[in-house]
Amino acid sequence: MAHPSQLGFQDAASPIMEELIHFHDHALMIAFTISTLVLYIIIVVVSTTLTNKYILDSQEIEIIWTILPGAILFMIALPSLRILYLMDEINDPHLTVKAIGHQWYWSYEYTDYQHLAFDSYMVPTQDLTPGQFRLLETDHRMVIPTETPVRVLVTAEDVLHSWAVPALGIKMDAIPGRLNQTAFMSSRPGVFYGQCSEICGANHSFMPIAVEAVPLEHFENWSSLMLEDA
Template structure:
């Protein structure tokens, strides 16, 4: 959960998000080094009036500003491609959930169970209890077992939506008539908040997402109670 005056991302709750955080820091360091080098060269040119072409051969300059950007791009592209392939892999999921976007709420169908499905609406401000977050809490949370690969099928019934939970490193577009697939593993128990990240209409900011990761025994108890209800 984000907090006031926070710098950086939320704490990672999945291996993919940990990889994204490392890649962000790696890329930020490259940007910082490039900015420092360019600022240093500009400062030298302004203070020493290094403007004549005799100081450095033009061919040498062309080699530097051609080779160095290529090396930097390779250093950024290789880990980026690795993470993209990791995000697309879905290896033997233990649970499959279908998330359907509506104007303006989410529906969840647990496809491993025959009759386990429910709607998830935002909790009105007047119904919030102490400790709950305004515009982020819902009446029915999406409960998943922790440390279990979960496959998420995302679609929409009316307009474009986007199912996004920053702590899990998941952001998938919900498109009417199409199923998009993603996966995640919650590495620790907790409640993780997200929102629709596509401008889907007047109440776009009122369709939050809440994922609750619990131990497997608690998930079995929850699913049994939901099926009985």
């Protein structure tokens, strides 16, 4: 999860998030190079007397500043389109979970199981135990197996919501009457926190998301216990 004074992204917990971090670093270096070059040109222009009309009206310069931005956009577009394709690609998911946004909590339905569904509410501050995080912990976490393709169907019951978990590289809008889908695979065990990322009302900041990734055998034990309780 995020921590105070953090400057970068959260540690990646999925292959997609690793790709997004690499693309961010790639684009940031391009932006840094452009900024440095522009600053250098400004300093040179300010500190010298460029009065030669052949320099100011050079056809070669015009060709360079036309082709160079196109090449830069090409360098950014290719990896960007590749990641967009990877994020939209959903091949044979092993588990499907339906996330439903409400004012102001989330409901989860495991569509591969009968009667495995529950609501997930934020744990009030006074009920937190040592080690739990204020405004992020929930009474029921969405539990998934690690290294397993998971499809998440996202919708809403009342108003617009957004199901977002930064460490997993996921942000999908929840729209009433519409079923959006996304997919991810957790590459390591852990608890990954997120929040509704669409301003959905007075308690918008009090509907967190907690995704717990566990080994497959632990997930099977958890699902069996949940089905028994149901």
